[in-house]
Amino acid sequence: MTILHTKAISKRYGGLQALSEVNMTVNAGEFLAVIGPNGAGKSTLLNVLTGLTMPTEGKIWLDGKDVTRWATHARIRSGLGRTFQHGRLFERLSAVENVMTGAAVRKGRSEKELQEFAMSILHRMGLSGVARHQISSMSYGQRRMVELCRTLACEPRVLLLDEPAAGLNSGEVELLMERLTALRAEHQLAVVLIEHNMGMVMRLAERIVVLNFGCMIAEGTPAEVQTNPAVLAAYLGEGYSHADV
Amino acid sequence: MSIRTLLGLVAILVIGGALSLVLSDYSLRLMNLAVVSAVAVIGLNFAFGYSGLISLGHSAFAGLSAYCVAILTTKLGLSPWVAMPVAIIATALSAALIGYPLLRLKGHYLALATLGFNVSFTIVAINWLDLTGGTNGIAGIPHLSVAGYELSDERSFLWFALISLTLVAAAAAAIHRSRHGRAMIAVRDDEIAAAMAGIDVTGVKVAAFTLAGTCAAIAGCLFATHIRFVAPEDFNYAHSITYLAMLIVGGEGSIAGAIIGAVVLTFLPEWLRVLGDAYLLFFGLMMLVILVILPTGIVGLVRRISLKRRSPGDETTNVPARAGAHS
Numbered sequence: 001m002t003i004l005h006t007k008a009i010s011k012r013y014g015g016l017q018a019l020s021e022v023n024m025t026v027n028a029g030e031f032l033a034v035i036g037p038n039g040a041g042k043s044t045l046l047n048v049l050t051g052l053t054m055p056t057e058g059k060i061w062l063d064g065k066d067v068t069r070w071a072t073h074a075r076i077r078s079g080l081g082r083t084f085q086h087g088r089l090f091e092r093l094s095a096v097e098n099v100m101t102g103a104a105v106r107k108g109r110s111e112k113e114l115q116e117f118a119m120s121i122l123h124r125m126g127l128s129g130v131a132r133h134q135i136s137s138m139s140y141g142q143r144r145m146v147e148l149c150r151t152l153a154c155e156p157r158v159l160l161l162d163e164p165a166a167g168l169n170s171g172e173v174e175l176l177m178e179r180l181t182a183l184r185a186e187h188q189l190a191v192v193l194i195e196h197n198m199g200m201v202m203r204l205a206e207r208i209v210v211l212n213f214g215c216m217i218a219e220g221t222p223a224e225v226q227t228n229p230a231v232l233a234a235y236l237g238e239g240y241s242h243a244d245v
Numbered sequence: 246m247s248i249r250t251l252l253g254l255v256a257i258l259v260i261g262g263a264l265s266l267v268l269s270d271y272s273l274r275l276m277n278l279a280v281v282s283a284v285a286v287i288g289l290n291f292a293f294g295y296s297g298l299i300s301l302g303h304s305a306f307a308g309l310s311a312y313c314v315a316i317l318t319t320k321l322g323l324s325p326w327v328a329m330p331v332a333i334i335a336t337a338l339s340a341a342l343i344g345y346p347l348l349r350l351k352g353h354y355l356a357l358a359t360l361g362f363n364v365s366f367t368i369v370a371i372n373w374l375d376l377t378g379g380t381n382g383i384a385g386i387p388h389l390s391v392a393g394y395e396l397s398d399e400r401s402f403l404w405f406a407l408i409s410l411t412l413v414a415a416a417a418a419a420i421h422r423s424r425h426g427r428a429m430i431a432v433r434d435d436e437i438a439a440a441m442a443g444i445d446v447t448g449v450k451v452a453a454f455t456l457a458g459t460c461a462a463i464a465g466c467l468f469a470t471h472i473r474f475v476a477p478e479d480f481n482y483a484h485s486i487t488y489l490a491m492l493i494v495g496g497e498g499s500i501a502g503a504i505i506g507a508v509v510l511t512f513l514p515e516w517l518r519v520l521g522d523a524y525l526l527f528f529g530l531m532m533l534v535i536l537v538i539l540p541t542g543i544v545g546l547v548r549r550i551s552l553k554r555r556s557p558g559d560e561t562t563n564v565p566a567r568a569g570a571h572s
Contacts, residue, residue, distance in 0.1 A: 052437060072440035081441075088438035090431045092498070101431050104424040105443035114424065154443050 003028045003079075003190055004049070004158050009058035011044055011214075018044040020214045021058070026158055029188040033195060033205035035225075037234065041214040042194045043085065046160050049192075050082050051075050062158070077105055081156025085163045087147045089135045095146045096122060096131040102153030121149045125179060141172040152183070158190045165197045173197065177204060202226070210234070250418045253501060254411050261407040265400050273399035279511035280406040281467045286491045286503040287410075287417050288460020293489065294497040295426065296453035297433030298348065301485045302359035305366035306458040308480025310336040310465030315383040315475045316376065325389050329466040333459060340458025341451060348450040363482040370477040382476030389470045402471055409467060410504070413460060417500050420456070429453050430498075494535055496542030505543050 004026040011019040019041045026032055034042050047053040049060060051072040060068045067075050076082075090098050099118035103109065109117065122131050125145050130138060138146065144164065151159065161180075165173045177200060184191055195201050201208065201222070208225040210218040212234040218225055225231050261280070268276060285307055292298040313332035317323045323331075347358050370377045377383065389396045389405065396402045420426050428449045431439040436446050469475055487510065495506020517524045539546050 050441065052440075071445070072437075073443050073445045076441060076443040084438070084441075088435050088441070090427075090434040090438065092430050092434055093427060097427055100424070101427050101439070101442045101444065104428070111423065150442055 001028045002026070003063060004192075005061045006049070007059045007061075009045070009048055009055050009060065011041075011048055011053060012056045017214050019048065019055070022211070022214075022216050024209060024216070026190050026192055028157070028190055029184065031184060031191045031193070031204050031206045033193045033201045033208045034211060035195070035198075035201060035208060036211035039213075040211040042211055043162060044214070045211070046082060046162055046192075046194065049075075049160060050080060076154055076156075079155075079157040080160065081151040081154050081158070082160040083144075083147050083151050083162060083164060085166060087140075087144045089143055089147055089150075091135050094132050094134060095127060095138070095142075095149075098135065098146055099149045099153045102150040105154045118149075118153055121152055122146075125149050126175075140167050141169070144168065145176075156189070158192065160192045160194075162194050163196060164193070165195060165200055173200060180204065247422070250415070250422075253418075254415055257411050257414060257504070258407055261403065261410075265403045265407075270399055273403055275511055275515065277399060277403050277406055277471050279508045280403065280410050281464050281471065282488065282491060282511055283504045283507035284406075284410055284413050284467060285461045285464035286488050286495070286507045287413055287500055288457040288464070289488050289492050290417070290457075290497065290500065290503045291420075291429065291453045291460070292457035294492060294499065294503070295421070295429035295433060296450060298450060298454060298457075299352065299356040299489075300359045300454070300457060301356050301482060301489065302361075302363040302366075303457065303461050303488045304480045304482065304484035305363040306336050306340055306461035307465035307468065307484075308366055308370065308475070308477075309339060310462035311469040311475045311480065312370065312377060312383070312465075314466050314469040315386050318387055319383055319385050325387055325466075325470050329470075332466055333462040336462035336465070337455055337459040340461075341455040344451045344454035344458070348447065348454060360482055360485070363480075363485050367477045367481045370480070377477070380477060382474055382479075384474045386469050386473040386475070388473070396470075406467055406471070409463065413463060414500050414504070417460075421500070425449075425452065490532060492542075493532070494542055496544030499542070499544045502542050502544035509543070 002025045006022055006024045008021040008023060009019055010021055022045060034045060036042050048055045051070055059066060062075060062078055062080060096118050099121055100114045103114045103117045119128060119131060122128050127142065127145055127149065130142060135143060164176060168176065180191065183189055193205065205222055208220065208222055209216060210225060210231050217234060218228045218231045264276060265273065285303060289300065289303050292300045310332040313335055314325060314328045317328035317331060318325055343362060347355060350358050371379055396405050428444045431442060431444055432446050432449045440446050491506035491510045492503055494509055496502025514524060517527060520527055
């Protein structure tokens with residue numbers, strides 16, 4: 001079942017065509033990766049999907065509803081969730097309070113319920129020990145995880161992750177992959193992953209969309225993408241082969 | 246309500262009450278003005294301290310409310326107890342209506358727009374002679390009476406003002422600890438991340454601005470019934486800047502800071518009377534020093550000292566965030 005769908009999404013900044021007629025579908029519970037070289041339009045695509053930037057042309061449907069002109073918060077309340085490339089947290093709030101802001105998306109929860117829900121997510125992600133800490137006292141990896149917890153607290157059905165492994169060490173990346181796999185299985189969460197870490201992409205993604213200069217140049221399973229000549233030329237390079245993954 | 250908040254609220258009543266028994270009539274008058282300012286500055290804390298909205302028009306909302314009370318009581322003969330709620334509701338609605346278009350602006354653009362609103366308010370108050378009395382203002386606002394007892398002296402009014410301040414501080418502390426308080430802080434810290442957490446950023450800004458206007462309205466009611474006279478110069482833009490200075494000196498983002506800042510800056514001219522006209526120079530230098538050395542104000546300094554005592558080796562770890570911001 002399609003949960004997120006775009007039709008001919010384009011975004012132009014003056015003379016720069018950041019996205020050009022991108023058609024993309026995300027199915028419920030699916031793990032989709034979006035890859036492409038720097039400047040390919042990956043982050044612009046996430047900005048358009050979340051309403052931070054309005055598309056110049058095209059439509060976006062979330063759960064069958066046209067959300068193209070919806071404000072960001074309305075899309076989040078309807079089931080989208082997103083993390084950022086460098087992690088954006090509320091520095092004056094503690095970790096648990098950061099997560100509680102996300103949990104407040106669902107109306108009718110008391111303060112106690114909000115706190116319990118936030119604590120359960122932090123516990124799940126191994127952060128209960130730092131729940132009351134200041135954000136500024138946390139490591140980069142912990143901050144990224146707190147941001148992920150806050151996004152999960154919004155109870156999204158489609159999770160958009162903008163380079164979640166950037167800046168993490170190999171142990172933290174491994175942990176992140178384990179937790180994403182578990183979360184997805186448990187909540188039937190659709191995940192859209194933008195990532196330069198090809199090992200992570202090839203291991204987690206069921207389907208890959210490749211962007212180059214704002215255009216979708218390929219779409220398919222990891223195996224198909226790895227052998228696609230256009231992808232090899234544009235992104236992975238002529239010398240890249242399946243064995244390198 | 247946390248024990249800490251409760252203790253803070255009791256402290257307002259106990260310290261204020263004790264001072265009311267020992268201070269001279271003149272000092273009591275200053276104390277009343279400090280308490281009125283504290284109510285207004287707690288409001289400004291919603292806009293600036295929590296939500297990061299620089300408002301230089303706060304005094305205009307106090308003025309709007311004070312003029313409402315003055316007009317309703319002197320021209321229509323209404324009781325102050327009827328006039329005050331009407332004034333507060335009218336001012337809150339005005340704040341929401343003015344805030345909605347203004348809050349599309351950010352940073353210094355918003356500051357200039359709110360400053361323009363305050364200047365406009367003063368011009369209207371000076372020139373709408375039939376309604377406001379122009380520069381002569383409106384005199385003869387009746388005393389407040391509680392259970393037949395007229396609050397005509399400074400001491401009795403101070404008790405009423407202290408109770409009002411305690412109630413406003415309690416409400417502010419409750420909002421601060423709620424999802425609405427967190428949403429305001431989130432909006433100030435990062436608007437994009439706030440929207441991504443499902444927060445209606447525009448709605449939160451308008452709510453914060455309206456809350457600020459409501460507190461300013463309560464302060465305006467207290468001012469009108471205390472001084473029993475309103476004039477345009479009591480609500481010009483200089484007062485808005487003073488409110489902002491009070492919040493910065495006390496500690497923005499903190500209810501205790503708002504109260505301490507209001508008291509300190511109300512009494513400071515008296516304490517420094519010996520300096521004569523050089524007071525303003527001292528005041529300017531003090532603001533500069535506080536902005537550079539103590540950006541978190543007096544409350545921030547106290548917090549830092551207490552954290553150092555608790556964990557001398559490490560100030561950052563195991564520190565609960567948002568430690569301040571209580572009464």
